[in-house]
Amino acid sequence: MIRIGVVGGGTYGESHLTVFKDLEESGEVRLAALAEVKDDLREKRRAQFSIPVYADHREMLDKEQLDGITVATPDHLHHNVAMDILDRGVHCMVEKPLDVTVQGCKRLIAKADEKGVLLEVDFHKRFDPYHIEMRECLLEGKFGEIEYGYAWMEDQLWVAADMLKSWSKDSSPAWFLGVHMYDLVRWIMNNPAPVKVFATGCKKKLLSMGIDTYDSIQAQVQFSNGASIAFHNCWILPDQYEAVVHQGVKLVGTEGILECDSQYRGARGCLKNDRTKTWNLGIKYRARDKHNRFRFRGYFQSSIADFAENLLFLQRGGTLAELEGLYPSGKEALAITQIACAAHESIQTGNPVEIGA
Ligand SMILES: NC(=O)c1ccc[n+]([C@@H]2O[C@H](COP(=O)([O-])OP(=O)(O)OC[C@H]3O[C@@H](n4cnc5c(N)ncnc54)[C@H](O)[C@@H]3O)[C@@H](O)[C@H]2O)c1
Numbered sequence: 273m274i275r276i277g278v279v280g281g282g283t284y285g286e287s288h289l290t291v292f293k294d295l296e297e298s299g300e301v302r303l304a305a306l307a308e309v310k311d312d313l314r315e316k317r318r319a320q321f322s323i324p325v326y327a328d329h330r331e332m333l334d335k336e337q338l339d340g341i342t343v344a345t346p347d348h349l350h351h352n353v354a355m356d357i358l359d360r361g362v363h364c365m366v367e368k369p370l371d372v373t374v375q376g377c378k379r380l381i382a383k384a385d386e387k388g389v390l391l392e393v394d395f396h397k398r399f400d401p402y403h404i405e406m407r408e409c410l411l412e413g414k415f416g417e418i419e420y421g422y423a424w425m426e427d428q429l430w431v432a433a434d435m436l437k438s439w440s441k442d443s444s445p446a447w448f449l450g451v452h453m454y455d456l457v458r459w460i461m462n463n464p465a466p467v468k469v470f471a472t473g474c475k476k477k478l479l480s481m482g483i484d485t486y487d488s489i490q491a492q493v494q495f496s497n498g499a500s501i502a503f504h505n506c507w508i509l510p511d512q513y514e515a516v517v518h519q520g521v522k523l524v525g526t527e528g529i530l531e532c533d534s535q536y537r538g539a540r541g542c543l544k545n546d547r548t549k550t551w552n553l554g555i556k557y558r559a560r561d562k563h564n565r566f567r568f569r570g571y572f573q574s575s576i577a578d579f580a581e582n583l584l585f586l587q588r589g590g591t592l593a594e595l596e597g598l599y600p601s602g603k604e605a606l607a608i609t610q611i612a613c614a615a616h617e618s619i620q621t622g623n624p625v626e627i628g629a
Pocket of ligand 1: 285309310327349353
């Protein structure tokens with residue numbers, strides 16, 4: 273049995289809580305506690321999940337015997353919470369991005385190494401079956417050498433303007449969306465180092481609404497395998513657009529091309545009191561279990577559940593060394609933060625930015 277806690281009970285923290293609560297049915301996982309700073313959310317989640325809810329994650333660490341904790345605080349507030357968790361020798365999964373500074377990522381990686389604990393990052397695009405197949409094709413040599421590619425992830429406006437209103441100014445399309453695709457493409461290509469980034473960004477729509485952050489960021493990233501990939505990210509698609517997230521990836525190599533529409537999976541329709549929509553049934557769909565209960569499935573679930581699986585593997589005597597390369601690690605996440613930092617720097621300076629070791 274492993275006991276898991278969550279820090280941050282907002283929109284995505286609710287997903288973490290739901291996944292671990294559902295996993296309790298296995299008899300091997302216990303959703304043990306939550307830490308959340310907002311009073312109203314604490315009450316809501318306590319009632320919803322019937323767990324102890326703390327105002328301070330350090331009190332949760334003191335009072336609960338936890339094997340692992342996931343961090344679902346806003347992008348720029350991951351570091352200190354994750355550091356406290358790792359410092360207590362507790363395994364940790366952090367929402368993407370690991371941190372919004374390169375030095376912060378390095379400190380977290382060093383702390384996890386010092387304490388001998390798992391540091392995982394929720395890069396869930398790696399758990400999409402379509403993307404997994406792309407990577408397998410690459411590993412089998414069916415692409416040849418990747419030369420160029422294109423990846424896009426674009427959100428409807430309400431995400432930055434409403435859902436994340438309190439902190440979208442502290443994030444950006446690169447931090448909130450770009451990192452998913454930087455990681456996905458790099459992972460498919462078997463993790464080459466990023467070497468150079470040239471990026472442009474626009475501030476118009478959100479700025480006009482009083483939110484000082486980029487509407488869109490385009491980054492051209494060169495990797496050590498010689499591939500040059502264009503990443504397009506924005507969070508200003510009209511709210512009437514056919515999906516909350518428009519996303520996909522295309523890679524072209526010396527021997528092949530693969531293109532994946534990671535949004536439109538062939539499910540399209542118009543239902544009562546709604547407009548025409550397409551559904552990404554890869555990320556989330558409802559399935560009934562043998563007790564006729566709804567259970568959410570899809571790659572958002574697989575990715576969060578992977579943390580619990582890793583903890584069970586370790587509890588049964590497996591080692592961190594055996595897990596290496598089999599989960600999105602803190603070390604891999606460092607390269608992604610390097611790309612995002614370089615993209616922001618390139619926008620500021622107007623010049624390409626080289627990424628050092
Ligand atoms: N993997 C994905 O696809 C995905 C999707 C959405 C969001 N996210 C990530 O999840 C994270 C959270 O996003 P969100 O949409 O849930 O944001 P949110 O604002 O809805 O929730 C964040 C919560 O953290 C709480 N919080 C902040 N500091 C805290 C602290 N020190 N201790 C306890 N609670 C604290 C806030 O009160 C808030 O309730 C972000 O890093 C975001 O990028 C990931």
